[in-house]
Amino acid sequence: MVAIAARGLTKIFDDVVAVDDVDLEIKPGEFLVVLGPTGCGKSTLLRLLAGFEEPTSGTVTFDGVPVAEIEPRERDIAVVFQNYALYPHLTVAQNIGFPLRATAAPAADIGARVAAVARNVGIADLLSRYPEHLSGGQRQRVAMARALVRQPAVFLLDEPLSNVDAGARAALRGEIVALARRLAVTTIYVTHDQTEAMSMADRIAVLRLGVLQQVGPPVDVYADPDTLFVAAFLGMPRTSLLEAAVYAQDGGVVLDLGSQVLELPPGDPRTARLAEHHTERVTLVLRALPLQERDMSVRGTVCAVENLGHELLAHVDVGGVPSVRLDAPVAPSRAVAQSTPYGFYPAYDLVDAPPTGEVMVRIPVPVQVRIGDDLDVGVGLTDLLLFDRAGRRIRFDPV
Numbered sequence: 001m002v003a004i005a006a007r008g009l010t011k012i013f014d015d016v017v018a019v020d021d022v023d024l025e026i027k028p029g030e031f032l033v034v035l036g037p038t039g040c041g042k043s044t045l046l047r048l049l050a051g052f053e054e055p056t057s058g059t060v061t062f063d064g065v066p067v068a069e070i071e072p073r074e075r076d077i078a079v080v081f082q083n084y085a086l087y088p089h090l091t092v093a094q095n096i097g098f099p100l101r102a103t104a105a106p107a108a109d110i111g112a113r114v115a116a117v118a119r120n121v122g123i124a125d126l127l128s129r130y131p132e133h134l135s136g137g138q139r140q141r142v143a144m145a146r147a148l149v150r151q152p153a154v155f156l157l158d159e160p161l162s163n164v165d166a167g168a169r170a171a172l173r174g175e176i177v178a179l180a181r182r183l184a185v186t187t188i189y190v191t192h193d194q195t196e197a198m199s200m201a202d203r204i205a206v207l208r209l210g211v212l213q214q215v216g217p218p219v220d221v222y223a224d225p226d227t228l229f230v231a232a233f234l235g236m237p238r239t240s241l242l243e244a245a246v247y248a249q250d251g252g253v254v255l256d257l258g259s260q261v262l263e264l265p266p267g268d269p270r271t272a273r274l275a276e277h278h279t280e281r282v283t284l285v286l287r288a289l290p291l292q293e294r295d296m297s298v299r300g301t302v303c304a305v306e307n308l309g310h311e312l313l314a315h316v317d318v319g320g321v322p323s324v325r326l327d328a329p330v331a332p333s334r335a336v337a338q339s340t341p342y343g344f345y346p347a348y349d350l351v352d353a354p355p356t357g358e359v360m361v362r363i364p365v366p367v368q369v370r371i372g373d374d375l376d377v378g379v380g381l382t383d384l385l386l387f388d389r390a391g392r393r394i395r396f397d398p399v
């Protein structure tokens with residue numbers, strides 16, 4: 001087990017800053033998932049952490065020793081990429097044993113180690129097959145077995161399940177985690193898939209445009225996002241992002257959504273803290289809400305219903321202004337009903353299609369809702385995640 005640490009890690013390719021001043025510590029035996037959209041620098045970060053790529057600036061250490069000072073073969077790293085390449089003319093057993101051929105290990109030892117690792121990844125009965133007779137999931141297991149047969153101290157996986165079908169992917173997720181634990185290997189797993197990240201990681205590191213946004217246990221990062229990007233990216237069921245303006249008056253605060261307002265309870269210390277943001281434009285993020293009674297509520301009309309089996313997810317159009325998508329050009333052109341007494345001032349022109357600011361509501365079965373139903377959805381103060389114009393969290397919880 002190895003502790004890996006990055007300090008000020010930066011990689012610039014020509015004019016692209018692929019990794020931007022990343023500080024990150026991975027504990028011995030930890031399962032860390034690097035999560036982010038395509039092109040955000042995940043693979044580059046992984047290659048830098050492994051010492052495969054030289055940083056433009058910054059350092060990487062393994063147990064305190066700069067990785068550049070460790071001979072590549074002594075780094076004890078196993079890697080599995082998305083495009084695993086098995087040797088087509090070798091059997092599964094020969095593919096797995098391949099990395100041991102270069103060592104002086106006796107044939108019997110190699111056979112025993114191949115059999116043991118094949119059992120570990122669930123392919124003991126496939127050892128005499130050739131790769132062309134394997135499914136995508138089975139091939140990926142062989143690639144993992146081949147990587148792990150040397151009993152590495154560090155295990156790096158770059159989108160290993162992208163080419164595997166959905167059913168096998170779910171099974172392999174759990175098995176990879178179990179395997180990494182059993183082998184007590186420090187593991188860094190790169191993906192753009194939030195379900196993989198949430199279900200596999202001890203900690204998630206969210207990356208955007210090469211900049212590390214937040215690092216923490218999946219539950220914490222989901223529930224307590226530091227940036228609008230993290231809140232929006234970890235959105236399952238879909239996260240609602242709505243434009244709002246803060247108005248303080250008479251000891252209370254209203255959050256003006258344009259078509260309606262949320263009146264925050266006066267006297268609550270959180271309301272008082274939010275009053276400091278009087279007149280600011282903010283983004284209100286709401287995770288899918290249960291149908292609940294609360295001090296505040298948003299009204300809207302059900303415009304779509306997704307049946308998830310164990311519950312329904314109702315899309316409720318609250319007439320709000322959807323916030324600009326983070327990956328879209330910053331030129332929103334949505335209209336909004338200016339019907340509140342607080343003078344919501346959208347910075348948008350009124351030419352384009354009407355707004356469809358939606359809130360997601362979780363409806364337990366067998367309660368039924370239909371498109372066109374009007375709903376009053378309770379919102380608690382703790383449901384409100386607010387972000388400033390730069391996408392930074394506005395924290396107003398009591399300290």
Ligand SMILES: Nc1ncnc2c1ncn2[C@@H]1O[C@H](COP(=O)(O)OP(=O)(O)OP(=O)(O)O)[C@@H](O)[C@H]1O
Pocket residue numbers: 013014016017018036037038039040041042043044045192
């Ligand atoms: N060798 C290179 N030369 C020039 N630019 C590069 C090189 N490698 C990566 N980049 C650029 O650096 C940025 C980050 O790339 P990287 O492959 O690390 O992202 P990623 O998050 O792994 O993407 P994906 O999920 O699509 O694999 C991209 O803009 C990419 O075009």
